[in-house]
Amino acid sequence: MNSSVMAIILALCEAVRRGTPLLLGTTGEILNEKSGSLNLGVEGTMAVGAITGALLGLSTSNMFLALLGAFVGGMFCGLIYAFLTITLKANQNVTGLAITIFGGGLCMFVGETLKSTGKFPSYTTEFFAEITGGGIPLLKDIPYIGQLLFSYNALVYIAIVIALIVWIYITKTKSGLRMRAAGENPAAADSVGINVDAERYKNIVIGSGIMGLGGVYMALFINNGLWNTDWINGYGWIAVALVIFSNWSSARAIWGSYVFGLLLALKSRMPSLASAFPSVLSWSTAIPTEVFDALPFIVTMLVLIISSMRKNKNTGCPTGLGLNYFREER
Amino acid sequence: MTKTNKDPLIKISKRQNLALRYKLLLTVGAILLSLVLGGILLACLGYNPVKFYTEMLMGNFKNASYLKLMIRALIPLLITSLGVSLAFKMRFWNIGGEGQFIIGAIIAMTFSLLIGDSLPSPLGAIVVVILGTLGGGLYALFVAVLKVRFNTNETLMTLMLNYVALYIASYMLKTDFFALQGQGVPSFKVIAESLWLTEINIGKFSFDTALFIAVALTIILFVYFRQSKQGYELNVVGDSPNTAKYAGMKVNKIVLRTMFLSGAIIGMAGALKLCGSSAGHTFSANISGGVGWTSIIVAWLAKLNPVGILVASLLMSILERGCSFARTSLGISDAMSDVLQGIILFTVLASDFFINYKVSFRKKVKDAVTAQASGDAADDDKNASVTAVQIDDGIQTDSQTMTQSTDVVSDIPAGESTTDISASENPVEANQERPSADDNNVTEATANDPADETPQPVTEAAETKEEKEAVVENVAPEVVTDTVSSVEEKAATTKKTTAKKADNAAKTSRSKKSDDKKTSSPKSAKSPAKKAATDVKAAASKPSTKKTASSANKTKSTQTKKNGKGGNDNE
Numbered sequence: 001m002n003s004s005v006m007a008i009i010l011a012l013c014e015a016v017r018r019g020t021p022l023l024l025g026t027t028g029e030i031l032n033e034k035s036g037s038l039n040l041g042v043e044g045t046m047a048v049g050a051i052t053g054a055l056l057g058l059s060t061s062n063m064f065l066a067l068l069g070a071f072v073g074g075m076f077c078g079l080i081y082a083f084l085t086i087t088l089k090a091n092q093n094v095t096g097l098a099i100t101i102f103g104g105g106l107c108m109f110v111g112e113t114l115k116s117t118g119k120f121p122s123y124t125t126e127f128f129a130e131i132t133g134g135g136i137p138l139l140k141d142i143p144y145i146g147q148l149l150f151s152y153n154a155l156v157y158i159a160i161v162i163a164l165i166v167w168i169y170i171t172k173t174k175s176g177l178r179m180r181a182a183g184e185n186p187a188a189a190d191s192v193g194i195n196v197d198a199e200r201y202k203n204i205v206i207g208s209g210i211m212g213l214g215g216v217y218m219a220l221f222i223n224n225g226l227w228n229t230d231w232i233n234g235y236g237w238i239a240v241a242l243v244i245f246s247n248w249s250s251a252r253a254i255w256g257s258y259v260f261g262l263l264l265a266l267k268s269r270m271p272s273l274a275s276a277f278p279s280v281l282s283w284s285t286a287i288p289t290e291v292f293d294a295l296p297f298i299v300t301m302l303v304l305i306i307s308s309m310r311k312n313k314n315t316g317c318p319t320g321l322g323l324n325y326f327r328e329e330r
Numbered sequence: 331m332t333k334t335n336k337d338p339l340i341k342i343s344k345r346q347n348l349a350l351r352y353k354l355l356l357t358v359g360a361i362l363l364s365l366v367l368g369g370i371l372l373a374c375l376g377y378n379p380v381k382f383y384t385e386m387l388m389g390n391f392k393n394a395s396y397l398k399l400m401i402r403a404l405i406p407l408l409i410t411s412l413g414v415s416l417a418f419k420m421r422f423w424n425i426g427g428e429g430q431f432i433i434g435a436i437i438a439m440t441f442s443l444l445i446g447d448s449l450p451s452p453l454g455a456i457v458v459v460i461l462g463t464l465g466g467g468l469y470a471l472f473v474a475v476l477k478v479r480f481n482t483n484e485t486l487m488t489l490m491l492n493y494v495a496l497y498i499a500s501y502m503l504k505t506d507f508f509a510l511q512g513q514g515v516p517s518f519k520v521i522a523e524s525l526w527l528t529e530i531n532i533g534k535f536s537f538d539t540a541l542f543i544a545v546a547l548t549i550i551l552f553v554y555f556r557q558s559k560q561g562y563e564l565n566v567v568g569d570s571p572n573t574a575k576y577a578g579m580k581v582n583k584i585v586l587r588t589m590f591l592s593g594a595i596i597g598m599a600g601a602l603k604l605c606g607s608s609a610g611h612t613f614s615a616n617i618s619g620g621v622g623w624t625s626i627i628v629a630w631l632a633k634l635n636p637v638g639i640l641v642a643s644l645l646m647s648i649l650e651r652g653c654s655f656a657r658t659s660l661g662i663s664d665a666m667s668d669v670l671q672g673i674i675l676f677t678v679l680a681s682d683f684f685i686n687y688k689v690s691f692r693k694k695v696k697d698a699v700t701a702q703a704s705g706d707a708a709d710d711d712k713n714a715s716v717t718a719v720q721i722d723d724g725i726q727t728d729s730q731t732m733t734q735s736t737d738v739v740s741d742i743p744a745g746e747s748t749t750d751i752s753a754s755e756n757p758v759e760a761n762q763e764r765p766s767a768d769d770n771n772v773t774e775a776t777a778n779d780p781a782d783e784t785p786q787p788v789t790e791a792a793e794t795k796e797e798k799e800a801v802v803e804n805v806a807p808e809v810v811t812d813t814v815s816s817v818e819e820k821a822a823t824t825k826k827t828t829a830k831k832a833d834n835a836a837k838t839s840r841s842k843k844s845d846d847k848k849t850s851s852p853k854s855a856k857s858p859a860k861k862a863a864t865d866v867k868a869a870a871s872k873p874s875t876k877k878t879a880s881s882a883n884k885t886k887s888t889q890t891k892k893n894g895k896g897g898n899d900n901e
Contacts, residue, residue, distance in 0.1 A: 040485065044672075080676065084676065084679050084680060087683075088679065088680050088682075088683035089683060089686070089687065090679040090680070090682060090683065091679070093423050093485065094626070094630050094675070094679065095679055097425060097623075097626055097675075098627070098672055098675035098676055098679065099672075101623055101626075101627065101668055101671055101672045101675065102668070102669060102671075102672020102673060102675070102676065103672070104668060105665050105666070105667070105668025105669040105670075105671065105672055106665075106668075106669050106672070108663065108665035108668065109663050109665035109666050109668070109669050110375070112663030112665055113375060113662065113663050116661060116663065117661070234493055237486065237489055237490070237493075240486060241486050241490070244483065244486075288501050288504060290497040290498070290500055290501035290504075291497075291501075293493075293497045293500075294493060294494050294497040294498075297490040297493040297494055297497075298490070298494060300486070300490050301487060301490045301491070301494075304482050304483055304486055304487055304490075305476055305480065305482050305487075308476070308480040308481055308482040308483070309480045326342075328342075328343060328344065
């Protein structure tokens with residue numbers, strides 16, 4: 001009994017751990033999309049955030065600098081995206097894909113180069129302790145619940161707080177209203193004096209910074225700061241789909257990303273779950289691991305299909321999504 | 331606008347059509363710029379960029395074998411890019427090239443192993459490639475069906491299918507059917523020799539038939555886009571699905587067909603690579619070599635033009651081969667090619683802006699005249715508001731002068747009075763009628779000429795304005811036409827009053843209207859009247875010329891607006 005409960009709790013913990021980068025990516029993408037930009041560069045933005053954050057963090061052994069580096073790295077990508085799509089009115093889809101290719105390549109290039117020359121920074125022991133440890137003191141010692149709720153590193157909680165702040169910002173504040181107006185109907189927003197370009201710039205850059213945080217999470221907490229040729233491994237794309245799943249609400253994105261986190265966690269947690277519940281889950285051992293690898297993507301497709309079949313009238317999808325705004329073309 | 335007469339510092343407007351050579355120049359400039367940026371990045375990491383780029387060229391053109399490797403890398407990229415461009419032309423964001431390529435190869439691999447060496451040499455390869463082609467096509471068609479039925483996001487769907495295909499491919503290595511398990515690391519089986527593509531020798535080189543298929547496909551697609559009905563439909567659907575619908579095209583059918591073709595071509599690339607020598611006649615999980623991604627860059631770089639795709643994929647192959655050569659010689663990661671590709675795409679996207687838009691800076695105050703002319707758009711609004719005021723006046727004075735003119739009419743000889751009434755009712759026509767009424771007097775006919783010159787642009791302007799009204803729902807043009815007519819009416823009536831004053835026959839009064847330079851026969855009585863007439867004329871002509879300028883400007887803007895709908899998709 002005890003071990004089976006532990007197996008479930010560990011699986012859920014893993015789900016939260018793996019859901020967090022998704023949550024950060026989704027939150028960032030929501031900021032992008034709500035202001036009218038369909039940024040497909042999440043994967044690349046996360047990759048750049050991962051490499052800048054991880055390098056800065058590992059070489060200084062400072063978590064704050066790691067997060068800052070990741071945020072700035074993400075903002076850099078956001079700035080490129082915003083400049084190309086807003087100022088230069090480039091196609092949003094292609095620009096996003098360009099960010100993905102560039103970001104993935106840059107992360108790979110810098111990482112490979114440093115690794116091959118042996119300059120890739122490695123952990124100091126205290127930094128490793130900071131990464132693997134974490135959790136809220138005292139509370140995390142509560143049996144089961146402490147493990148489930150309070151045992152994570154700070155970024156997990158920061159991600160939730162960011163998601164909630166973004167939700168409040170979008171739905172409750174005046175500036176959030178302005179930003180939504182820029183996304184829903186830029187021409188109308190412009191006519192009432194909202195600076196559409198500035199709104200979009202602002203939200204793209206900040207949103208991309210948040211994606212960058214998701215990237216450094218992938219690098220430091222999922223891959224334990226060890227160089228790996230694909231640090232992001234499709235999480236960015238799942239985040240783009242999660243935006244649809246969560247109906248453009250970052251509050252709903254919280255549990256949405258944990259659901260997908262669970263799907264991602266199944267690969268590593270399924271064996272222990274199967275041994276804890278042999279009667280129910282024994283079949284799972286026969287399943288090749290590739291199925292678990294592909295599962296999040298398959299479920300994402302199902303979500304996309306189902307959400308498109310249900311013609312939801314209360315969709316949070318901004319009407320101006322994906323359209324560049326050129327004042328002379330109103 | 332409200333405070334000062336200043337134009338915005340930087341004004342961006344749509345450009346119609348830039349000459350091809352400038353487009354090419356901009357694109358080439360963008361690529362060069364991206365290489366410079368890449369060089370800066372390398373320098374930041376402590377490498378010598380010049381050495382890197384020379385190594386890169388060496389890696390492609392050092393000797394025949396390197397060139398051959400480059401061309402081998404070119405083939406799948408070229409075919410995949412052609413396939414991707416089909417979907418992109420329709421604004422269908424098929425970024426699943428990677429998945430369709432792998433699926434094509436997987437299907438081809440499956441049937442190759444099933445067929446074995448039971449079929450003779452060329453036939454077996456043909457069958458396998460066709461099956462792989464179908465596989466890729468169906469894989470893409472699945473997304474197209476969902477798009478057509480439920481409007482599912484095709485970008486994400488095709489992307490997710492990439493990962494699914496990738497994991498299927500990596501699973502295949504674990505199966506006995508596809509791989510030799512044996513001792514140590516499992517490896518994929520090599521397909522039967524009868525299924526290999528035939529090699530054709532050209533001088534020193536030998537290539538498989540895939541090269542010729544790729545080149546043929548380029549030509550076929552070039553013709554398909556340019557000449558065929560389907561290619562035309564594609565363009566229309568891409569520019570505006572609604573237009574296509576109203577034109578009676580079956581948009582859904584076009585989407586399904588095109589997406590199938592797109593996936594099929596990419597699947598064929600996969601099957602050809604499997605059967606070709608470059609992949610060693612066997613499968614691998616990374617058989618695609620990232621062409622699905624690179625093809626997106628190639629297609630966009632080439633502006634979806636098949637010939638351009640040939641050039642762009644050549645460039646990208648050189649880049650990739652060069653980077654992988656530099657990896658071995660300089661120890662620089664070959665991910666540099668991804669970075670460079672990304673930067674190239676950035677700069678090319680940026681250059682597109684300068685192709686599609688014109689950027690003009692505010693001129694200095696010195697050349698205020700030209701600045702005013704160029705900055706008409708800003709002034710227009712103001713004109714509109716000013717003329718709006720004039721209108722009100724005009725209407726009032728109209729009603730007054732109408733009554734006046736009827737009084738006047740009774741005084742004036744019959745023949746003239748009728749024309750004058752018509753003049754006050756319909757000034758634009760009156761301008762044209764007047765000369766015919768004056769035909770009997772030769773001197774006047776000649777004298778009329780300069781006078782006619784001024785009204786004519788007004789009528790033209792009025793006509794263009796009317797056209798414009800049909801196109802644009804804008805208040806300003808209506809206002810302008812009204813004011814033109816009202817001003818004209820005023821002119822006509824004041825002329826009449828001057829005629830009365832002059833106390834001469836209407837003949838002379840009319841000659842006065844036109845006597846700017848030539849006619850100077852009646853002097854004493856006419857001089858004040860003449861002055862009044864010219865004043866009026868100046869008043870009438872001045873705004874009218876201004877308006878013709880502005881209207882020309884406006885028609886231009888409407889054109890851009892019309893074209894803009896199609897044109898803005900070029901971004």
